[in-house]
Amino acid sequence: MRYFSTTLAAAFALAALTSPTFAADKPTDPQIAHIAYTAGDIDVKAGQLALKKSKNQAVRSFASDMVRDHKAVNEKALALVKKLNVTPEDNDTSKALSKQAAEKQAELSKLSGAAFDKAYIENEVAFHKTVDGALETTLIPSSSNAELKSLLQTGLKIFQGHLAHAEHLASSFK
């Protein structure tokens, strides 16, 4: 039960972006860049943990894909903010995401074998659903720079693919 609590908490952190209160005060481009980078980094770390702990070939392959893709997107994001001379700005959403991700990492670290594989993949489904939702409803519409918006749109397509992959894997654990 506790396992789901942090997933939900992370979901709420991103879902808060779409609340009417936040909508009135939409995130700025430097904040959006920070949130997107943080979300990517969280999934890189989760993938690295899976590569350390899992012996399931399908899970390892998925984790390896996540590490590679999210690193690639984040490298692209870093290059873009440098080009635009924008400094990503830490904010409450990024902070909440990082905090909850650390708790999730700690929970997953205590698991092993099939229990770890199942929990990792289920968290990947939940995390990508949340991130995709935040990108679609708030981060992309709120971004004002065309290049940042375009990168976020590409990111969304990539992460939608990850979600489909994670859901397919999750169904094999049921």
Next chain:
Amino acid sequence: MRTAFRHAAILLALQIVGARVGIAGEVVQVKIADLAYSPAEITIKEGDTIEWVNSDFIDHTATANNGDWDVLIAAGQSARQQFNHAGTSKYFCRVHPDMTGTVHVVAGK
């Protein structure tokens, strides 16, 4: 020094011969951009080779649904697969499974 040049020349000659032997039919390109194969559906002849050219900044695969073939196309790179038997293959990207394509191979000789 002269020996080194001779070895290099032999190696080059072998590569040219190998390339000719390896690819009998035509090479047909399928582009990958913005997480999509283009064209997504293609018809080629037996013995032709598809070359996927990936202009995305992330790696993709072209993986047959039935598992017969699996090609990794690294970011900014291209990769090939030859088709020697008539039939239809549906394929997808293992990393981004909503990317899908179809190859029709027709008898052509």
